[in-house]
Amino acid sequence: MPGALEGIRVIELSHQLAGPFCSMNLADHGADVIKVEPLWGEDMRHIPPFIEGESAPYMMWNRNKRSIALDLKNAADHATLLDLIASADVLLESFRPGVMARLGLDWKTLETQFPRLIYGSVSGFGQTGPLADRGGFDLIAQAMSGLMAVTGARDGPPHRLPIPLCDLAAGLYLTIGVLSALEARHRTGKGQYVETSLFDAATALQMYEAVHYFTTGENPPRMGQAHRGISPYQVFPTADGYVTIGAGQQRFFECLCELADAAALVTDPRFSTPEDRVRHNDALVEALSITTQTRTTQWWTDELDRVGIPCGPVLNHEQLFNHPQIVHREMVARVSHPKAGTVRTLGIPLKLSDTPGSIRSSAPLLDEHSEEIREELGHAASARIEHSSRRRN
Template sequence: MPGALDGLRVIEVAQNIAGPLCAMNLADHGADVIKVEPLTGEGARSVPPIVEGESAAFMIWNRNKRSIALDLKKPSDFDTLMKLAADADIFLQSFRPGVAARLGMSWEQLNGRFPRLIYGSISGYGQTGPDAARGGFDLMAQGMSGLMNITGPRDGQPHRLPIPICDIAAGLNLTIGLLAAVEARHRTGRGQHVETSLLEAGISLQLYEAAHYFTTGTNPPRLGQAHRGVAPYQVFPCSDGYVTVGAGLQHFFEAFCRFAELPQLIEDPRFIELHDRVAHNDELVRLLSAATVQHPVHYWVNGLDQIGVPCAPVLNHDQLFNHPQVVHRGMVETVSHPKLGPTKTLGVSVKLSDTPGSIRMPAPMLDQHAGEIRQTLERTRSS
C-alpha cells in the first residue's frame, strides 16, 4: 500500500541522529530517501553496540533508506549529487553553518539552480546569530537550553537526560517544517529554506518552565521527581518495583488516598487543595510512599486502574518490548538485514488509517544502492 508521502524524493546529506531521524520519519511514510554518505560511511555507523561489524544504533534510525557513497570534493561525485538534487523534492543537510556553502550546496546555491527544491538544515544553534558557527551536540544543547539545569535532584548538580532529547526533538521539528513547506509549495510552486537547531528544540520543550520564568522572573528550580504544578504526580516505590501515579485532580487524589487506606489525608490542611499539595509535596509523597511500598506493582496498577486513577508500572526494556500493549501497537517489528538476517527494530509510532507508514527495508549497507541510483540518473538524463 502506498504511503502518505509516496512519490516524494529526499536527499539526505546528514549524520548522527537529528537529520537522519527526520529523513527516517519521511521514509517511514513512503518518501524515497537517498542517504548520501562519505566513502568511509556516515559517522553513526561506528556507534555501539556493534554486531558483526554493523551498528545496531545506526540501523534503528536509518531504515527505509537507500545509500550511495560520494566524495563531495571530487567534481564527478559532486555532479552526481547535483543530479540527485535536480530530481528531488527535499534536500536535507546537517553541516555546521558555512560548510555547505564551501562545498557548493548551500540554500542560496541550490535555490538558484532548483527553485522548487525544499532545503532543510539542522545544526547545533541555528543558521544565524553569534553562536551559529559553533559546533554542537545534544549534550551542549541540553546544557545551553536550560534542560540540564532543571533536571536532577533538588540539591544536586545539573543532570543530562539519558536520551538525546534535543537531537530527537530537533529531528521531529524539522520533519514538521519540511512537511509544511511541501504543503506551501502546492500553492506557491516554490521551495523554501526550513531550518531548526538542537538548541531551539531544547527550548521549545520547556512549556512549564517558560511560563514560570515569564510570570515570576525567577529561575525554575530543580524538583527531582516532583511536578512543577501538580501533586501527587510522580514515581512511588512498591514492594517489587515502582509505579507512576498521576493524581493531581481532586477526585483522583481522594480516590488514591482511599485506596491507599489513608483517607485522613483528604482532610489534612496541608493537602486539601492542589496548590496546598504542590507546596507540601515532600510530606505528601513520604506518607503515600509508606503505603505503596507495602504492596507489589500489580496491586497498585490493577487497583488504581479499576477506580479510574491514572497509573502505570515502571518497566525495564525486557518488560517493555514484551508488553502486550506495546506488541499489539506494532512498536516492535522484524526486518531482514542483508548481512545480519532478521533483526528487530522500533515500529512506526504514528498510525494513519488510510495510508499507514511501514518498514519496507532495513538500514542500508554503505553504498548498497549506488548502482540502481546511478542507473536511474542515466535513464532520467536520456529521457
C-alpha cells in the first residue's frame, strides 16, 4: 500500500542524528530519500557498536533510504547533485551555517533555480544570531537550554539526559516544518526555506519551566522526581522494583490513600487540595512510600489499574521491547541488511489508517544505489565509471 508521502523525493545532505531522523520519518511514510554522502561515508557509519562491520546506530535511523557517494567539490559530482535537486521536492542539510553557501548550494542560490524546492536546514544554534557560527551537539543544547539545570537530584549537579532529546526534537520539528511547507506548496505552488536548531528545539520543550519563570521571575528549581504542578505524580519504590503513580486528581488521591491503608492522609490539612499536596509533596511521598514498599510492583499496577489510577512499572529495555503492548503495536520490527543480516529496528509510532508507513528496506551500504540513481537521472555509463574510479582512489 503506498505511503502518505509516495511520490515525494528528498535529497538528504544531513548527517549525525537530527537531520537523518527527520528524513527517516519522511521515508517511513513513503518518501524516496536519497542520502548523499561523502566518498568515505557519513560520520555515523564509524560509530559503534557494529554488526558485521556496519554501524548499528547508522542502521537505526537511515532505513528506507538510498545512498550515493559524491565529492561535492568535484565539478561532475556537483552537477550530479544539482540534477538530483532538480528532480526533488525537498533538500535537507545540517552543515554549519555558511558551508552550503561556499558550495554554491545555499537557499538563496537554489531558490531561483528550483522555485518549488523545500529547503530544510538544522544546525546547532540556527542560521542567524550571535551564536550562528558555532557548531552544536545534543550535549551542548541540553546544557544551554535549561534542560540540565532542571534534571537530576534536587541537590545534585546538573544532569545530562541519556537520550539525545535535543537532536530528536529538532528532527521532529524539522519534519513538521517540511510537511507544513509541502502543504503550503499545494496552495502557492512555491517552495520555501524551513529552518530549526537544536537550541531552539530544546528551548521549546521548556513548557512548565517557562511558565514558572515567566510567572514568578525566578529560575525553576530542580525537582528531582516531583512534578511542578501535580502531586503525587512520580516514581515510588515497591517491594521488588519501582512503580509510577499519577494521582493528582482528588478522586485518584483518595483512592490511592485507600489502597495504601492511609486514609488519614485524605483529612490531613497539608494534603487537602491539589495545591496543598504540591506544596507538601516531600511529606506526602515519604508517607506513601512506606506503604508502596510493602507490596510488589505487579500488585500495585493491578490494583491501581482496577480503580482507574494512572500507573505503570519502571521497565528496563528487555522488558520494554518484549512487552505485549509494544509487540502488539509493532514497535519492534525486523529488517534484512545485505551485510549485517536480519537486524531489529524500532517500529513506526505514527499509525495512518489508509496510508500506513512501512519499513521497506534497511539502511543502505555506502554508495549502494549509485548506479540506479544515475540511471534515473539519465547519466552516461562513462560518468559512473569515472565516479567509481575516484572512489577507489
